[in-house]
Amino acid sequence: MTSPALDAALADIDTVFNGFASPNETGCGRCHLPEETAYLRTPYVRMPVDVVQRYLFEVSDHFDDHAAAMRRLLPQGARAMADATLSSIGYGCHGLSRVDWRSWSAEQAAAIDAFLHAWWQDALTTAEPPYPIDEIFDTCVTIAQSVTPFLDGWPRGPVADTHLIHCADVWLYDLLSDNSPFPWWYDDSEEAGLAELRTWLAGPGAVRLHALGEYDLAVRSELLALPHDERWAHAYWESAATTN
Numbered sequence: 418m419t420s421p422a423l424d425a426a427l428a429d430i431d432t433v434f435n436g437f438a439s440p441n442e443t444g445c446g447r448c449h450l451p452e453e454t455a456y457l458r459t460p461y462v463r464m465p466v467d468v469v470q471r472y473l474f475e476v477s478d479h480f481d482d483h484a485a486a487m488r489r490l491l492p493q494g495a496r497a498m499a500d501a502t503l504s505s506i507g508y509g510c511h512g513l514s515r516v517d518w519r520s521w522s523a524e525q526a527a528a529i530d531a532f533l534h535a536w537w538q539d540a541l542t543t544a545e546p547p548y549p550i551d552e553i554f555d556t557c558v559t560i561a562q563s564v565t566p567f568l569d570g571w572p573r574g575p576v577a578d579t580h581l582i583h584c585a586d587v588w589l590y591d592l593l594s595d596n597s598p599f600p601w602w603y604d605d606s607e608e609a610g611l612a613e614l615r616t617w618l619a620g621p622g623a624v625r626l627h628a629l630g631e632y633d634l635a636v637r638s639e640l641l642a643l644p645h646d647e648r649w650a651h652a653y654w655e656s657a658a659t660t661n
Contacts, residue, residue: 501547
């Protein structure tokens with residue numbers, strides 16, 4: 418059962434992107450059947466969910482007009498992301514992260530932004546979301562090309578706190594070695610997003626983890642504020658090795 422905010426965001430996506438198509442789309446004859454490409458040219462007709470999934474995660478050069486194809490896919494695509502009828506997420510680069518959707522009309526950009534935040538908030542208050550919580554975060558931030566709004570809106574409570582502990586553990590595996598936990602974030606905004614995540618996790622995130630009794634995660638998060646060499650030379654690692 419989705420939240421009222423997510424229901425409203427999905428309804429807005431349905432309204433704003435109703436009737437869009439990519440009328441001159443020829444597609445990639447090697448990867449897609451002619452009848453699958455025909456869906457992109459034809460508004461209003463529902464696509465099989467497996468076709469929606471393939472096109473959502475297809476590389477942009479397989480389209481004549483990738484932005485138009487994404488607008489065509491959005492009503493079904495957003496709903497499939499929210500109700501988990503996609504078989505998976507996080508296995509490839511989401512098409513919306515490859516288009517400049519913020520340059521679209523204000524109404525369209527606002528509808529996408531509202532959906533991302535409503536989907537994320539809904540996941541944070543769901544004990545067992547249909548996709549791993551870190552993959553939902555990854556999808557949202559790579560599409561939005563921004564991390565801070567999704568971190569600042571992290572609610573408190575047993576369910577959201579459990580998700581924070583899980584995400585911090587996943588992120589730190591890469592961040593402590595100055596690697597990215599976002600495998601599908603390719604553009605120039607990634608470095609800024611990583612800096613935002615490191616700053617938040619070393620500051621407000623660590624404070625919350627301490628309050629939750631997650632000492633090791635909290636200290637490791639705080640180490641992100643140090644340069645790489647100082648981070649790994651920190652006395653914490655000796656005490657952690659002794660404890661383990």
